[in-house]
Amino acid sequence: MLKRIAALVLGTAALGLLGWGQVVTVYVTVDGEPADAVITVSTPGRRVQVAYNDVHEPGVVRLQLMRGEYSLRVESGAGFTTTAHISQLIVGPGHPMEIAVELPRAFWPRETWNYYSADLHVHSSASWDGITPPDQLVAVQLSADLDLVTITDHNTILGHAPFGKAAAARGVPAILGEEITAFIGHWNAFPLHTVVDYGRDKTASDYFREAREAGAQLIQVCHPSSRLWGYFQLLLGSPEYDDSFDLVEIYNGEFSAGDEQTIATLYELWNGGHRYVAVGVSDDHDWRNLQSRTGRARTYVLVEGELTVETWLEALAAGRAYATYGPHIRLSAQGTALPGDTVFVPHGDPFELEVELVLVDVDQPRELHRAWIIRNGELWQEIPLSGHRATVRVTDTPTEPTWYAVRVFADDEDQAHSNPIWTTPR
Ligand SMILES: [Zn+2]
Structure with missing residues (x-):
């Protein structure tokens, strides 16, 4: 797991919530820019709060927390473009705290x-x-x-x-x-x-x-x-x-x-x-x-x-x-055809599909697991995968109108499905 210890805790002037809690302000950036974020605050085994920034103040999430130990899960596009950041926090009496979290886009x-x-x-x-x-x-x-x-x-x-x-x-x-x-x-x-x-x-x-x-x-x-x-x-x-x-x-x-x-x-x-x-x-x-x-x-x-x-x-x-x-799919065929397109394939000619796949960790590490090439509604090929990126190429010689789509799974079973590329032999 990527250990991004970007959390920076700054105790500042005293301002307690009734003396036994405090305001914790979390500044969230993605690739250095203030970003809209959701923070899940939990104590061991129990979720206590879900907080977002105000729509007019991206990247600034304010939490009011009582004295105690917390885990903060900070997300902005987690599992699709970034990985969630999890940090531990001890809240004592009196002092407002500020935390900065940077989430690089994977x-x-x-x-x-x-x-x-x-x-x-x-x-x-x-x-x-x-x-x-x-x-x-x-x-x-x-x-x-x-x-x-x-x-x-x-x-x-x-x-x-x-x-x-x-x-x-x-x-x-x-x-x-x-x-x-x-x-x-x-x-x-x-x-x-x-x-x-x-x-x-x-x-x-x-x-x-x-x-x-x-x-x-x-x-x-x-x-x-x-x-x-x-x-x-x-x-x-x-x-x-x-x-x-x-x-x-x-x-x-x-x-x-x-x-x-x-x-x-x-x-x-x-x-x-x-x-x-x-x-x-x-x-x-x-x-x-x-x-x-x-x-x-x-x-x-x-x-x-x-x-x-x-x-x-x-x-x-x-x-x-x-x-x-979660998984990302870029499907193309014959170099230029895209999902939604119809490709005319001369009888007996090869039809080449190329699939690029990318997966981003949610918080725990995960990997691509398998890609299914679906042909006219049937599972035509299953291709084992590993890692966060993969390129798959398959070739067929369609003899009847045939559509091809890709369904891909991560090892945590998060999945994705492309739309089809359609072929017509002639
Ligand atoms: Zn509805």
Whole structure:
């Protein structure tokens, strides 16, 4: 494990909390720049506090701690671009303390690969079941080192204004959406300018049409295999099913059997020629609940040129994306083809795939474990991996229309899935 003893403890002027505790200010930088951060404060065996910086004060996290021994876990993009820093702290009476933590980026997809990330399913307190204030939701997402921020509350866009304002103040692109929530399924729509409300007699087609009229370029099926709320589970195969959506959540929160089922269903849909784009999302509702974390699953999208909401959504719609809990995937074929592309392959000619993989430690050391090359929905090749970086090359000679995608696992079972490259022999 990287031992980065960047913590610098400065006892300064006396200012106690009732004499038996104190204020601890943590300054967090990533590659030397003040960075949004989340700090988990725990005593042995017990978590006591989760704290973020204010959205308007990146890199400054204030904790109020009583006398005692603590462990601070300081994160900004942990497991994706940086590794969490863990430091021990003894709080005595009276003295405010200042700690500086520098988190070097181990890998930065946006700089190295032009891949930019967002978590396309996140709730604020504008949702009836959300806790996170909309403006602070921006800081929460930036503390996960996401490159664009997203809001998708249930049947409301009331959070858009405070969320959009905070994002603008921070200069980060904001994807304003909604989770259309009905008894026949849940769908995220982005971007959205007016609310699409629940209606007892509305069909999926009604919701989709209303969303498109409200400006939505993309409609995403949320937790598709959920028994209670999943559109695939509820309607796939029925006459009320409308297939005119764009995105499918293959990862929703911590990986589950439902996600595995969604992947199997999506393979069938891909085999049927439906080019839906696979995305990963957290579906987080509560910034203090560390069982569910914003950005835990996310989607990285390749954007050549300027990053805006429009360019990112356009590239996502084209399928230039991977969904991930940590591993990074850069898939290409024949030197120039990218996920989402269709490649014409002369009969009998080789088709070459190249996959670059990168993994960042969360806090404990971890390594890439295995890559699966998926061909038309079947596990075609399993390639054992090790270390933090790997390049995999495979060659096939497709004789029928064939799609190829990559699913990769780390040794802690965090995984990622690319979108397919499609081939047509001729
Ligand atoms: Zn949701």
